[in-house]
Amino acid sequence: MNAPHKLLVLYTGGTIGMQASADGLVPAAGFEARLRAEQAARPGQCVPRWYYRELSPPIDSANMHQGHWLAMRDAIVAAVTEDGCDAVLLLHGTDTLAYSAAALSFLLLGLGVPVLLTGSMLPAGAAGSDAADNLSGAFAALAAGLAPGVHLYFHGRLLHGARASKIRSEAFDAFAEAARPRHGAAAAGLPAALDWRQPRRPVAVAVLPVFPGLQASHLRALLDSGIEALLLECYGSGTGPAEDAALLEVLREAHQRGVVLAAISQCAEGHVEFGVYAAGHQLAACGLVSGGGMTREAALAKLFALCGAGLTQAEVEHWFGIDLCGERSAPAAEGEAGALC
The missing domain is CATH 3.40.50.40 (Rossmann fold)
Known part of the structure; x- marks a missing residue:
């Protein structure tokens, strides 16, 4: 597993990029400048070379639907096949982060590059926000080299994209892998x-x-x-x-x-x-x-x-009923994803 040479940062909205309004926090476009400023404030971190795209308009992930899953899948496929991208960092709201990680796990079966999702419980730039740590940790995980497949990074933990759930709404360690029994025959091949x-x-x-x-x-x-x-x-x-x-x-x-x-x-x-x-x-x-x-x-x-x-x-x-990417099987070693995911 090598560090990516060309990383796509795909911003979909969510708390990490929200800004205050009279009605409360709302999604905001143009997160790239804020992300680069955040990186400039941490000059020592190891960050792969990346370029930026965002789904328009950015959304509160509470409004996530299947059309967004397909749009994310299409953007990732285009980045890999047309732009030579060899890794993706997807920024997403926490309410439906685990749903999207699972959806992409099955929509991108066999994709030979890592896709890592993250977000934050407080907006980037807010006092005490976890955004900077989650971004820094996600970039570091990608720079260290991730196995192909879909992963979720949050609060210092790397989770399997098809086994994660949001378990807390008011704490930074909001995500965990479900402690459910898992067993099932692994797919020998896919149609x-x-x-x-x-x-x-x-x-x-x-x-x-x-x-x-x-x-x-x-x-x-x-x-x-x-x-x-x-x-x-x-x-x-x-x-x-x-x-x-x-x-x-x-x-x-x-x-x-x-x-x-x-x-x-x-x-x-x-x-x-x-x-x-x-x-x-x-x-x-x-x-x-x-x-x-x-x-x-x-x-x-x-x-x-x-x-x-x-x-x-x-x-x-x-x-x-068949295990396609580790969603039904015994967990792999920590930090690894299923072979087909």
Whole structure:
């Protein structure tokens, strides 16, 4: 792993570049000058040669949607294939930082360069801000050489892009890798449709937690809204209201008409294993596939990437259960990412 020769800094907005307004902090364009001034104030740090681009307009990451994921993917692919870029630093708001890191992990499968995401809890230049430390640390990690794949750097920690979650909203150490059980067969190879060079289309994907009182009518309204995949956040090891025949029938009908149904655990350290309880077996019989110990961010992003690649329902279900870049497997050595990510 070598230091990059040409680094793209891709700014998307977020707290790191926000400025005060009468209504509170708002995204601001033109972060390059502030970034270079920050670097000039730290002349001793090792920084790869970089150039700058920003998505326009910059956004508060609370407004992030799938179109932004695809725009980020397209900008990164263009930087690598057209501009000779061999690394990317993506600046992003913290609210959906882990979602975007996961999405890019699956949209850039096989890309041979590192992509590192970071941001900050306070704007750059604000008193006591963590922006300078996160930027400096991210540049240092890139200069030291990162494995190809998608990574997240925050508060001195290098995290796997498809295993990170935001766990705190008022502390600088806001991100961590989920302590969920992980195991799954690793992909021996990928279909051409999942290669990073292949464009993707927007996909209607939804997430719904199972909760006491969930009714068949609630579920039907969501499944009839035109979604192509539903991620159910189940109890424990993958259970739900299995005695509700009407609810199970709604799931069964949706699966029969082609909707992909997947499940993860609501537990912070949970893992779906449908065979443990009869209630879980009932859900699996309706067509749900297990997300193992994947996080919500990873499972949602993976469904988006698989469906957006034009795969059939059966193909999406197959590849959802296969480890593509370390999202389902035992963690690699600290600081390393999965081979395909």
